[in-house]
Amino acid sequence: MPDSNFAExxxxxxxGATVIAQALKTQDVEYIFGIVGIPVTExxxxxxxxxxxxxxxxxxxxxxxxxxxxxYLTGRPLLxxxxxxxxxxxxxxxxxxxxxxxxxxxxxxxxxxxxxIEAVPFVIEKAVRSSIYGRPGACYVDIPADxxxxxxxxxxxxYVERCMSPPISMAETSAVCxxxxxxxxxxxxxxxxxxxxxxxxAEESIQxxxxxxxxxxxxTPMGKxxxxxxHPYCVGAARSRALQFADVIVLFGAxxxxxxxxxxxxxYQPDVKFIQVDICAxxxxxxxxxxxxxxGDINAxxxxxLEELDKxxxxxxxxxxxxxxxxxxxxxxxxASKELASKKSLPMNYYTVFYHVQEQLPRDCFVVSEGANxxxxxxxxxxxxxxxHRLDAGTFGTMGVGLGFAIAAAMVAKDRSPGQRIxxxxxxxxxxxxxxxxxxxxRYNLPIILLVVNNNGIYQGFxxxxxxxxxxxxxxxxxxxxxxxxxxxxxxxxxxxxxxKGYFVQTxxxxxxxxxxxxxxxxxxxxxxxxxxxxxxxxxxxxHWLTRSNM
Ligand SMILES: Cc1ncc(C[n+]2csc(CCOP(=O)(O)OP(=O)(O)O)c2C)c(N)n1
Ligand SMILES: [Mg+2]
Numbered sequence: 001m002p003d004s005n006f007a008e009x010x011x012x013x014x015x016g017a018t019v020i021a022q023a024l025k026t027q028d029v030e031y032i033f034g035i036v037g038i039p040v041t042e043x044x045x046x047x048x049x050x051x052x053x054x055x056x057x058x059x060x061x062x063x064x065x066x067x068x069x070x071x072y073l074t075g076r077p078l079l080x081x082x083x084x085x086x087x088x089x090x091x092x093x094x095x096x097x098x099x100x101x102x103x104x105x106x107x108x109x110x111x112x113x114x115x116x117i118e119a120v121p122f123v124i125e126k127a128v129r130s131s132i133y134g135r136p137g138a139c140y141v142d143i144p145a146d147x148x149x150x151x152x153x154x155x156x157x158x159y160v161e162r163c164m165s166p167p168i169s170m171a172e173t174s175a176v177c178x179x180x181x182x183x184x185x186x187x188x189x190x191x192x193x194x195x196x197x198x199x200x201x202a203e204e205s206i207q208x209x210x211x212x213x214x215x216x217x218x219x220t221p222m223g224k225x226x227x228x229x230x231h232p233y234c235v236g237a238a239r240s241r242a243l244q245f246a247d248v249i250v251l252f253g254a255x256x257x258x259x260x261x262x263x264x265x266x267x268y269q270p271d272v273k274f275i276q277v278d279i280c281a282x283x284x285x286x287x288x289x290x291x292x293x294x295x296g297d298i299n300a301x302x303x304x305x306l307e308e309l310d311k312x313x314x315x316x317x318x319x320x321x322x323x324x325x326x327x328x329x330x331x332x333x334x335x336a337s338k339e340l341a342s343k344k345s346l347p348m349n350y351y352t353v354f355y356h357v358q359e360q361l362p363r364d365c366f367v368v369s370e371g372a373n374x375x376x377x378x379x380x381x382x383x384x385x386x387x388x389h390r391l392d393a394g395t396f397g398t399m400g401v402g403l404g405f406a407i408a409a410a411m412v413a414k415d416r417s418p419g420q421r422i423x424x425x426x427x428x429x430x431x432x433x434x435x436x437x438x439x440x441x442x443r444y445n446l447p448i449i450l451l452v453v454n455n456n457g458i459y460q461g462f463x464x465x466x467x468x469x470x471x472x473x474x475x476x477x478x479x480x481x482x483x484x485x486x487x488x489x490x491x492x493x494x495x496x497x498x499x500x501k502g503y504f505v506q507t508x509x510x511x512x513x514x515x516x517x518x519x520x521x522x523x524x525x526x527x528x529x530x531x532x533x534x535x536x537x538x539x540x541x542x543x544h545w546l547t548r549s550n551m
Contacts, residue, residue, distance in 0.1 A: 011153050011155075012153070012154045012155075013151040013152065013153060013154070014151070014152060014153075014154045014157065015042065015046065015148070015149065015150065015151060016117050016120075016146075016147040016148045016149060016150035016151075016152065017042035017043045017045070017046040017148045017149070018046045018049075018050075019117055019120055019121070019152065019157050020043050020046070020081075020120055020124075020143060020147070020148070021043060021046035021047040021049070021050050021052065022046075022050060022121075022157075022159060023120050023121040023124040023125070023159060023160075024047060024052060024079075024124060025047070025050045025051070025052055026121065026125075026159045026160065026161070026162055027077075027124060027125060027128040027162055027163060028076055028162050029047075029052055029076070029077075029079070029128075030052065030053060030070075030074070030076070030415075031052070031053045031054075031055060031067070031070050031408075031411055032044060032047050032052055032053070032054045032055070032067075033055045033057050033062075033063035033064075033066040033067045033070075033404075033407075033408075034054070034055075034056065034057065034060070034063050034081075035056065035057055035058070035059070035060055035063060036056065037083070038083070038145065039083040039143070039144075039145035039148045039149075040081070040082075040083040040143070040148070042148050042149065043081070043143070043148060044056075053411065055407065055411065055440070055444065056440070056443075057404070057407075057437060057440055058434075058436040058437055058439060058440055059434060059436065059437070061400060061404075061434070062400065062403060062404035062407075062434040062437050062440075063404065064078075064080065064138075064404070065400070065401040065403075065404030065405055065408075065434075066404035066405065066407045066408040066411075067079075067080075067408070068138065068408075069391055069404065069405040069408035069409060070408045070411070070412065071131070071132075071136060072195075072199060072388065072391070073388055073408065073409065073412050074412065075132065075165075075199070075201075076128075076132065077127070077128045077131035077132050077136075077139065078131060078136075078137075078138045078139070079124075079127055079128060079131060079138070079139055079140075079141060080104070080108070080138060080139070080140045080141070081140075081141050081143060082100050082104075082140065082141075082142055082143065083143055083144075083145060083148075084096075084097075084098075084100055084113070084142050084143065084144050084145065085097045085144065085145055086144055086145045086146040087144045087146055088146070100140070100142050101113050101140070101142050104140035104142075105140075107138065108137065108138045108139050108140045109130045109131060109137040109138070109139055110126065110127050110130035110131070110139040110140070111139065111140040111142075112126075112127070112140070112141060112142065113141075113142035113143075113144065114141070114142075114143075114147075117147050117150050117152055117157070118152075118156055118157060118158075120143075120147070121157065121158065121159045121160045122160055123141055124141060124160075125160035125161075125163050127139035127140070127141050128163050129163040132163075132165075132166055133166045133167075134166070134279065134280065135279055135280040135283075136199065168296075168297045168299075168300050169279075169295070169296040169297050169300070170296045170297070170300045170301060170304060171277075171294035171295055171296045171301045171304055172294075172295075173304075175292055175293065175294055176294065176301070176304045176305060176308050177308060178291075178292050179250075179275045179292040179294055179305060179308075180305060180308040180309050182248055182273055182275060182291055182292055183213075183215075183248060183250065183275070183305075183309065184309070184314055185248075186247055186248035186273075186316070187247050187320075187322065188245055188246050188247045188248070188322040189215055189216065189246065189247070189248045189249075189250075189316060189322075190215075190216055190217070190218060190235070190242050190243070190246035190248070190249045190250075191206070191209070191210065191215050191216070191217040191218070191249075191250045191252065192217070192218050192219075192220065192223075192249060192250070192251050192252065192254045192260065193206060193217055193218070193219045193220065193223040193226045193227065193252050193253075193254065194219075194220045194222075194223045194251065194252055194253040194254025194255065195220060195221075195222035195223055195253060195254070195394070196252065196253015196254065196278060196279060196298055197223055197226050197252040197253040197254075197298050198222060198223055198225070198226050198253075198387045198388050199253065199388075200253060200279070200297055200298035200299045201299055201387070202226065202252065202253070202298045202299035202302050203226045203227065203387040205299055205302035205303050205306060206226055206227060206252060206302055207226075207227045207231075208306060209302060209305065209306055209309075210227055210231070210233050211233070212306070212309075212310075212315070213309060213314065213315050213316050214233065214315050214316045214317075214318050215233065215316050216233055216234075216235045216242060216322075216323065216326055217231075217233055217234060217235065218234070218235055218236055218239055218242055218243070219234070219236060219384075220254045220259060220260070221259065221379055221390070221392050221394055222390055222391065222392065222394055223252075223253070223254060224379070224384040224390045225384030225385060225386050225387045225388070225389050225390055226387045228383075228384070228385040228386075229383040229384050229385065230383055230385070235326045235330060236380070237329075237330040237333045237334050237380075238326045238327075238329035238330040238333060240267070241325065241326060241329040242326060243260075243261070243267055243268055244266075244267060244268065244269070245269065245322075245325070246268070246269070246272060247269060247271075247272060247273065248272070248273045248275065248291075249268075249272055249273070249274050249275070250274075250275040250277065251274060251275065251276045251277060251278070252277050252298055252302065253277065253278060253279070253298045255278075255283055255286065255395075256274070256276075256286055256287045256288060257286075257287075257395060258395075259394075259395060262287040262288075263287050263288040264287065264288065273290075273291035273292075274288055274290040274291060275290065275291060275292045275293075275294065276290045276292070276293050276294065277294045277296075277298055277301050277302070277305075278293075278294075278295065278298070279295075279296065279297060279298065281295050336539055337351055337380065337381065337539065338355075340352070340539055341354070341355035341381075342355075345533075346506065346507060347506065347531055347532050347533040347534075347536075348506075348507070348508060348511075348530070348531075348532050348533065348536075349532060349533055349536040350373055350374070350377040350378075350453065350532060350536055350538070351377065351381065351539070352508060353453060353511065353530055353532060354377060354378050354381035354382055355381060356508055356511050356512055356515070357381075357382065357423070357425070357451065357511075357515065358381055358382055358383060359512075360512070360515050360516060360519060361382060361383070361423060362420075362421055362519065363385050363386075364385070364386060364389070364417070364420055365389070365420065365421045365422065365423050366389050366390070366391065366406075366409040366413065366420070366421070366422040366423065367382050367384060367389065367390050367391075367392075367423050367425065368390075368391045368392065368402050368405045368406045368409060368422060368423070368424040368425070369382075369390075369391075369392040369393070369402065369424070369425040369426070370392060370393040370398075370399055370400075370401055370402040370425075370426060370427065370430040371393075371399075371425070371426060371427020371428075371429065371430040371453065372427060372429075372458065372459050373427070373455070373459060373536070373537060373538060374425060374426065374427035374430065374453040375392055375393060375425070375427065375430075376538065377538055378425050378453075379392065382423075382425070391405040391406075391408075391409060392405075393430075399427075399429065399430045399433050400430070400433030400434045401434075402424055402425075402426050402430060402431070402434065403424065403426075403431075403434040403435070403437035403438070403440075403441070403450075404434060404437065405424075406422050406424040406441070406446075406448050406450070407437065407440060407441060407444075407446060407448070409422045410422050410441075410444075410446035410447055410448050411446070413447060414446070414447065419447075419522075420447070421447050421448075421449060421519065422446070422447060422448045422449070423449050423451065424448055424449065424450045424451065425451045425453065426450060426451065426452050426453065427452075427453055427455075427458075428452055428453065428454040428455065428456065428457070428461075428485060428489065428491065429457065429458040429485060431450070431452050431491060432485075435491075435494055438450070438494050438495055438497075438498055438500070438525075438527065439498050441498075441500070441525045442495070442498035442499050442500050442525060443498075445523075445524070445525065446525055447522065447525070448525045449515075449518045449519070449525070449526050449527075449528070450495065450525070450526070450527040450528070451515075451527075451528050451530060452491045452492075452527065452528070452529045452530065453530050453532060454488075454489065454491065454529055454530060454531050454532065455532050455533065455534045455535075455536060456484065456485055456486070456487040456488070456489075456534045457481075457483045457484045457485045457534065458482075458483040458485070459483055459537075460483060460534060460535050460536075460537070461483065461484050461485055461487065461534040462481075462484055462487060462534055463487060463534050464487040464488055467484070467486075467487045487534070488531065489529075490502075490504060490529065491527060491529045492504050492527045492528065492529040494527065495525065495526065495527035499524070500524050500525040500526055500527060501517075501518065501521060501524050501525070501526040501527070502526070502527050502528075502529070503517075503518070503526065503527070503528045503529065504529050504531070505528055505529065505530050505531065506531045511528070511530055514526075514528045515528060
């Protein structure tokens with residue numbers, strides 16, 4: 001019957017999975033990280049068919065960490081897509097039934113279940129837009145199982161155009177004038193460059209501000225590299241001193257949370273004037289009353305500030321007492337770190353390890369890091385020269401993020417600047433959280449070099465003799481201190497198990513050699529397991545610094 005054939009052809013059907021994938025593609029989603037299972041497998045396959053890259057991970061947590069790093073690196077969203085039971089089984093105790101939309105609402109900017117397959121493109125566009133407008137954050141879209149295998153008429157689906165990039169907002173002119181005059185009147189100024197500045201791509205304007213007016217600056221952990229760490233105006237090595245005695249502090253996308261000691265004494269002067277530059281209105285005035293608030297896109301607002309300051313010739317005097325104090329403190333702190341780094345005793349300490357790593361670190365590499373001492377000390381020694389090239393456990397101090405972050409950075413590097421390497425510096429405990437992602441790294445053959453800084457524990461551990469002695473007395477669960485991990489674990493074998501290169505190193509020479517080989521070998525990922533003194537710690541601090549990540 002020719003007529004009915006014709007009718008079939010004109011009513012082209014498309015699967016629900018393809019509709020979902022096409023809606024994502026239309027919103028410029030480039031990468032999906034996940035683990036498949038019923039009912040989401042088909043979505044991943046459909047996405048690949050449309051040219052979206054799908055990276056199968058070993059744990060959903062790590063997949064989310066990877067996707068969040070993609071959001072940070074590319075400015076496009078972190079969207080979580082979850083499968084849920086078929087709608088006609090809802091409330092009946094269906095397989096894995098759980099109030100997912102409600103559960104996610106507390107932790108996302110937008111959480112919804114589309115009411116029909118036709119509504120999917122609208123909900124996905126809204127989720128993407130909510131995710132990247134204002135302060136960025138995660139969004140959740142719930143997909144009932146029965147959507148995936150539906151067959152619908154192609155003509156019944158209307159895709160929503162790619163949402164526009166976030167609009168650029170600028171600060172009030174009068175506030176910009178006030179800010180400029182507060183900066184000019186500062187006796188001991190300090191700029192703090194936060195993750196928000198990196199996300200806003202404000203590197204050029206902020207570097208101009210630093211250089212034109214000769215202002216000292218301090219990066220927050222993920223603000224590192226917006227202006228290079230080796231810039232002569234970087235006072236990272238005199239962090240505590242700079243915070244404690246500054247009289248005017250300009251915050252560029254940096255929150256006054258625990259990382260910045262809430263902006264309160266004794267870490268700051270009680271009358272310090274804060275100028276807050278932030279994209280998020282709700283952030284302004286947290287913990288202290290700022291002198292000036294500049295609400296808007298950090299890059300745009302910095303340009304406004306530059307324009308205002310440019311009106312009258314001015315620069316902060318390079319011969320000021322403030323610069324002298326900061327330079328002296330930097331010198332003595334750098335000398336103390338150098339001394340620790342040059343210690344020849346074995347096992348090595350953290351400083352020796354990072355000193356040797358820094359020597360070989362490619363200028364354009366990504367540095368990913370997590371751990372307690374490993375991350376805190378590594379951050380002070382390992383330099384970043386480019387913006388958005390450091391990813392670490394940051395504000396939350398969540399252990400387990402490192403491998404996901406490294407995988408995301410590797411995907412971006414492979415696609416946008418081939419040849420770039422990812423150096424992922426992990427504490428031995430931190431490594432354990434997502435350690436099986438080494439298989440993922442090997443499966444996709446990603447340009448990652450993992451360094452496991454191994455002290456046999458969380459913050460500190462025991463050497464193998466102490467370990468053996470200890471176990472003579474009672475069973476392990478009764479005597480082993482909660483911070484201890486098995487001594488001398490061969491984490492490098494996790495890498496060799498999947499075909500990558502593994503190194504077990506105990507001396508500076510072995511470390512240098514294995515790192516050189518890993519950097520030279522562009523065909524395979526590597527893991528260097530670096531044994532250090534189990535009781536090694538940080539050098540003495542004037543104040544308890546970022547060691548909150550110890551919690
Ligand atoms: C998800 C999560 N669980 C637990 C912690 C508590 N914690 C903080 S640091 C850390 C590990 C530190 O040990 P390691 O990674 O070996 O670094 P080290 O200090 O020994 O160099 C842990 C478990 C955390 N921050 N996040
Ligand atoms: Mg450790």
